[in-house]
Amino acid sequence: MSHHPKKHSIIETCTKEDSENIFKKASSAHREGRLAEAEKGYQEALKRRPDWGQALNAIGTLFLDQSRPDKAKKIFEKAAGLSPPNLPACYNLGRLKQQENDHRGAIAFYRIMLDKQPNIGEAWNNLGVAYREIGKPDDAISCFRKAVAFAPEMAEAWNNLGVAQDELNLAENALHSYRKAIEIQPDYASAHLNLGISLQKSEQFKAAGEHYNKVLEIQPDNKAAKFMLQSMGVSETPDAAPVEHVRGIFDRCAENFETILVKELEYKTPERLFGLVRPYLTEKMNVLDLGCGTGLGARLYQPFAKSLTGVDVSPKMLKKAAEKNIYSRLEIFDILQGWDFPKKFDLIYSSDVFVYFGNLDMIIRSASSSLVNGGIIAFSVEHLKDNNLDYQLFPTGRYAHSQSYIQDCLNRHGLQLIEKTKADIRKQSGKPVNGLLIAARKKA
Numbered sequence: 001m002s003h004h005p006k007k008h009s010i011i012e013t014c015t016k017e018d019s020e021n022i023f024k025k026a027s028s029a030h031r032e033g034r035l036a037e038a039e040k041g042y043q044e045a046l047k048r049r050p051d052w053g054q055a056l057n058a059i060g061t062l063f064l065d066q067s068r069p070d071k072a073k074k075i076f077e078k079a080a081g082l083s084p085p086n087l088p089a090c091y092n093l094g095r096l097k098q099q100e101n102d103h104r105g106a107i108a109f110y111r112i113m114l115d116k117q118p119n120i121g122e123a124w125n126n127l128g129v130a131y132r133e134i135g136k137p138d139d140a141i142s143c144f145r146k147a148v149a150f151a152p153e154m155a156e157a158w159n160n161l162g163v164a165q166d167e168l169n170l171a172e173n174a175l176h177s178y179r180k181a182i183e184i185q186p187d188y189a190s191a192h193l194n195l196g197i198s199l200q201k202s203e204q205f206k207a208a209g210e211h212y213n214k215v216l217e218i219q220p221d222n223k224a225a226k227f228m229l230q231s232m233g234v235s236e237t238p239d240a241a242p243v244e245h246v247r248g249i250f251d252r253c254a255e256n257f258e259t260i261l262v263k264e265l266e267y268k269t270p271e272r273l274f275g276l277v278r279p280y281l282t283e284k285m286n287v288l289d290l291g292c293g294t295g296l297g298a299r300l301y302q303p304f305a306k307s308l309t310g311v312d313v314s315p316k317m318l319k320k321a322a323e324k325n326i327y328s329r330l331e332i333f334d335i336l337q338g339w340d341f342p343k344k345f346d347l348i349y350s351s352d353v354f355v356y357f358g359n360l361d362m363i364i365r366s367a368s369s370s371l372v373n374g375g376i377i378a379f380s381v382e383h384l385k386d387n388n389l390d391y392q393l394f395p396t397g398r399y400a401h402s403q404s405y406i407q408d409c410l411n412r413h414g415l416q417l418i419e420k421t422k423a424d425i426r427k428q429s430g431k432p433v434n435g436l437l438i439a440a441r442k443k444a
Helices: 010-031 035-048 053-065 070-079 087-099 101-116 121-133 137-150 155-167 171-184 189-201 206-220 221-230 243-254 257-263 269-280 298-304 313-323 361-369 403-412
Strands: 286-291 305-312 329-332 345-350 371-385 392-394 399-402 416-428 430-443
Touching: 010 035, 010 371, 035 053, 035 313, 053 070, 053 087, 070 087, 087 121, 101 121, 101 399, 121 137, 121 189, 137 155, 155 171, 155 189, 155 403, 171 189, 189 206, 189 221, 189 399, 221 243, 243 257, 243 313, 257 313, 269 298, 269 345, 269 371, 269 416, 269 430, 286 298, 298 305, 298 345, 305 313, 313 329, 361 371, 371 403, 399 403, 403 416, 403 430
Parallel strands: 286 305, 286 345, 305 329, 345 371, 371 399
Antiparallel strands: 371 430, 392 399, 416 430
16 A cells, blocks of 8 residues: 655645745734734734644744733743644743743753754753752753853853852852853953952952952942952941842852751751750740741751741742741741741740841840740850950951950840850861850840
């Protein structure tokens, strides 16, 4: 039995030519911003050929241009589900899913596209960002490397590669990547800031300062650059690190935070602080974890807590804390804003949070007024040995506090010191960081 090639009828051929012409006209209306006319044309073309991937992707893009992402998403899903899938629709769907924080969903569609069309630098860059968001730094770095190989003039991909290299302690490579980003785009503020921070870490203070100043030329209100300059003692010491800067640090490292802190930096402050305050704990306490992060110490306090509230400035940290299912309540919270909790606490504890604040007066005052009489506050600080100073900001971007200053703050706000001990609170560049652990009781 012989197989004859399928012949297209004259009607089919006409329909195809017809729809091609309609599509061309609609595309040129779209390019020229005549969106209603373009939409009509695309719909007409699709009436004739409902499974035409190119037209589906085009109308999806049009819906995006009209700020109708939900409608666009349905169309892209249809185009991506065709056999074979429409590749631009896979890319667009990946981007939409990324905007919705569905990074795993985005990865699947970028992968479909890149399997068939592996030379698209932008897609590799976006895929790298998605991997970074789900805590896979090795996959992220290999995607950013492909991004710069296929799109060597893409400054954003070089900057992202630098961030990924920084996270994996490839400091020299990171410096090279940031410099490439700046070479391509000399006014790229983010790359200047990242390069400054990298140089500052390796104690190249003068060079770091030049990049922070460049950031401030481009973005005069950039608080992170201003703060990092201040941390090198270039100008007066601010009262605290800017909230956006702290949020940025912790949002960026939320996925790998526990691995880095516990394994690499031998971080034991939550356990040590708990050990200090343990003799004062009773059951059924109303507890506040101030700056809870991913909730590293929470399980220790859980047996004593009737309710355990966790607050933090970083939404991504709170998301990780929620996965532990320990807290009664979690909320985004800026410590320097008004404290407005429904009930007073029996215990407030805070590990490695006060290092981002110089002037602790306002925090101690807020904490004291949020404690019941006889309630306890326990916290850690980096230890400043010079008792003539209240606090000092170091080039790490963190503050250290003197024992006499802590004592003054407690006294001023009706708190009585009940425990203090010196302890190494983590490692910094391989060396232990000296800390103080403090517990104080609110006087009745």
